[in-house]
Amino acid sequence: MTGDDGDDSHPARLGVDVGGTFTDVALVVGDDLTTAKVPTTTPQHAGVLDGIREACAAAGIDPADVDAFAHATTASVNALLERDGARTALVTTAGFRDVLEIGRQTRPSLYDLDAETADPLVPRRRRFEVDERATTEGIERVVDPEAIRELADEIAESGAESVAVSLLHAYAHPDNEAAAAEVLREELDVPVSTSHDVLPEFREFERTATTAADAYLAPELDAYLRRVIADAADIGLPEPRVMRSNGGVADAETVRESAVTTVLSGPAAGVVGAAAVAEGATLGGAEAESGPPTGSAVTFDMGGTSSDVSLVRDGRVERTAETTIADVPLRTPTVDVETVGAGGGSIAWTDAGGALRVGPESAGADPGPACYGRGGSEATVTDADVLLGYIGQDAALGGDLSLDVDAARDALDRLADEAGIEAEGEGGGGGNADSDAPGDLDDATAAARGVFRVANATMARAIRSVTVERGRDPRAFDLVAFGGAGPMHAAALADRLDMDRVIVPGPAGVLSAYGLLAADETHDAARTLRLSLSDATAADLGDAFAELTDRVFEDASDPAAARVERAADCRYAGQSFELTVDAGRDAGDTGSAVDPDALAERFAAAHERAHGYRLDAAVEAVTLRVTAAVDVDAPTVSRTGSADARQGVRDVVFPESGTVEATVYDRDALRPGTGLDGPAVLAGTESTTVVPPAWDGRVRRDGTVVLERGDAESGGDDR
Incomplete structure (x- = not known):
């Protein structure tokens, strides 16, 4: 260990995920995994330290011996859920003061005359108008700095603790917005979020709502991260990298500048951890001809209040550009998670x-x-x-x-x-x-x-929503189950959906903390272009993508090592919705061209898969997206187990088999390579795994249990 003899061959890596009830810690030293679960305290950063000290003591190292520290926080999502973020002011173009309340004119309950919508994050008394105008063609009326200074006085009198600036068409022509923000930063000692930085995309309501959310969350997240960084320094820990909603980590300074990107920090870490475990469970395994592709899985996290479901395809976590948290619509890259209200409680x-x-x-x-x-x-x-x-x-x-x-x-x-x-x-x-x-x-x-x-029927619908309803066959995926209750219900869910394999990670109860250790450094950039692909050239698209690539490289710690992925939101001309399609990967040549015809064909195929048809119509590239990722090697973990993990037998009721006698094992004592025959119950300290009749499995070297249904060919191994 590095703290004992200065040997860097066994680096210590620490992941800490703060949840609503518990703070989970995963510490890997060499290939030894130590976990801890402590109550989440108020303030939260105190619980972070408690968990770190407990895990380090159990592993026999000093916190100063930790080489890398990654953190997932609920500070942002809690502020949205509890509506206790900063008092925020909104500065917008004259005539657009009420865009947050007008929204998209969609009603949550179409026939309910008394239905109410949630109040916007910024009340009307703190929404201010500025006389300026930009169109999609350019700036028509420049902003007056003196008028902004007068506006700053009004904002100060309102008691605002942060400011969001979202002017009309600033995604295309940000000069007015940038000028207004510069004056406000000079006059006010509060954070200022601008829409052309937060979300340079069209659609006024979503852009304004996301910018307002960023300003609403910025002071709380900044204060929280400052406390965590200071506490970490006090005990010798390195500065943490913070998990963002997109499934990647970034340095704390970068995260401070984009608070809204952390709203799904914890759930994203869990999906990343599940993806790493799923890939490890299939690599090198014997696959049936019709078996799942390597690293493709449905992730299933069942907690006390709800269950979260997401999709991993070929080792890549599925993402989306928009989500809604606590009735607040947000357009920011996030891990695509479907949540249903079915949990243990x-x-x-x-x-x-x-x-x-x-x-x-x-x-x-x-x-x-x-x-x-x-x-x-x-x-x-x-x-x-x-x-x-x-x-x-x-x-x-x-x-x-x-x-x-x-x-x-x-x-x-x-x-x-x-x-x-x-x-x-x-x-x-x-x-x-x-x-x-x-x-x-x-x-x-x-x-x-x-x-x-x-309960299983409800959770099965969530799995179908991320598979069948998107043109994917659930039988082509593994089911990775984690959380306190997930492994108990996973095999029964797999039976419902004709899925042949269930993977239960070794650290199933603290998988979000473990996932932090497997998360790549990831940065995103986007730009609304609205270009007809029939009129575009490969160079046009290549140049636009190159501009975005330069932007993400500014935040990357090692641009030369970054893996670049490009995508485009496309639609048929006249449609009001888009589908995001892959535009190819780029190993670093920022000027490489993109074939518009190939992009149009990818969109047509995606449209047919999602909606069942394609059209003979022009295709528009609406918004371009670039992601740069600096890869991190997932930790390798091994467990030893004990001579006899069998604890006895007890009667267990299975929905299709009635009451049967099941063998009970101590999950934490199972040796790698151990074969399991259902019916069985694997009792663990953080979660329990249920193996129905007609299921069997094997324990991998890292403690992961791979279960197979019926006569499905085994893909588990004892590596």
Whole structure:
């Protein structure tokens, strides 16, 4: 270890992910992984230090021995969710003061006359107009610096703590916006965000909303990062690199300049970690002819309140250019995550027609599910997992919590009464419970089985939304399951979707922290062009991409080592929506040309895959995008296990097989190369894995469990 003898051959790499309830830490020294999970504190940076100290102590190193430190934060997303960001002022073109409230004129509930939308981040009293005008052709009326100085006085009197500047058509001609921002920075001692820096793309509402969000988040994120950096320096840690929503890390100074890019910091890290594990699980493995391509996976993160699903294709995380967080529309590159309100704490209930439902309301952490013994009385998915035998009666829930099985049974008994679910005997059942599984189930356990299946149906819809609804066959992907509850439900979900392989990472309970260690340094740039590809030349596109490439190289730590990816938002002429298509990769030749005909053909193929048809019509390239990534080698981890991980047997209920006797293993003690035959339960300290009948698996060298369904050819290995 570097702290003991100065040997740099075993670098220490640290990842810290701050969540709403827990702060997760992953520390890799050589090929040894140490994890820690500590309660998230207020202020959050104190919990970061607690987790780092705990992990370093367990690994036997001093924090000063850490060579690299990566961090994922919830500071930005919490500010949006709780609406406690900075008091923000908006400066916009005269006549456009209300663009944040007008929005896109879409209604969340079309036939609800009383439907309300969320208040904009900037109230009307702090929205200011400036007399200027730009069109798509150029500047028609320049901004008056004296008028901006007078405006600065009004902004100061409003008590604004930050300013967003979004002028009409500034994405194309930013001179007026830049001039206004320069004066405001001279006159005001607050951060100023400009739309031509934050989002140089067309569509006034999205550009203004994203710029306002950046200004709203900037002071809080800046203060948080300053505290983390100072605390890290105090104990000898290097300055952290920060995970952004796009699935890449950047230095803290760069992140400070674009606060809005951190809103999905934690979930993005989890998907990156899942992608790294998925690629490792298939590389070198024997693939069936119809098996999944190397490194292609659906990532499934099931927590206490919700489940997040994303897609990885050929080792590349799927991204999107827009998302909505807490009713705030944001256009910024993010990992494409689909979230549904089905987690371990999701409450089961019956609707007006007597049908069983699960979520989106959650029992939270306090009082939590009934089995927590903290006074919760409503049945949740976790209570169902307890009664089905997936969670053992002696399971430790963390902290001072212990399992209250009787409370879980009482809650599910009440749910059975409400839903008309009756006890089942051999081959039969009553009420509206499913009756296709043999076995003797009392009312409460029959209700638990129903809750399990309804929750799985909700999560299966999320997986279909990122696969089937986008022209992808889920059977061509692995399912990577993580989070506290994900590995319990993963095999049942795979059965529903005819997916043949489930991958459960070794650090499944802290995968976001582990993913930070596998994240590349990534930078994005975009520009709205609106160019007909039939009129464009290869040089035109090449020059436009070269300008964006130069921009991302300004932020890259090592431009010479950067891998450049180019994409374009394209559409048929007359359409009001675009599809993002690959425009080719560039190893560093910033002036390389892009064939417009080839780009048009890629768009037509993507349009046909997404919508089922293509048109004989002109194709427009609307917005060009460039991503520069400096690759980071994912950590290699090994585990040893123990002589005997078998803990015994217990009765477990499976929806299709009824009650069967399952072997219980200590997940953390499993040796690499160990073969597993279902039915089995792998009980871990951070999550539990359920292996149904007709499934089997193998433990990899890094502790990852690769499960295969039926007679699917094994792709797991013991590397």
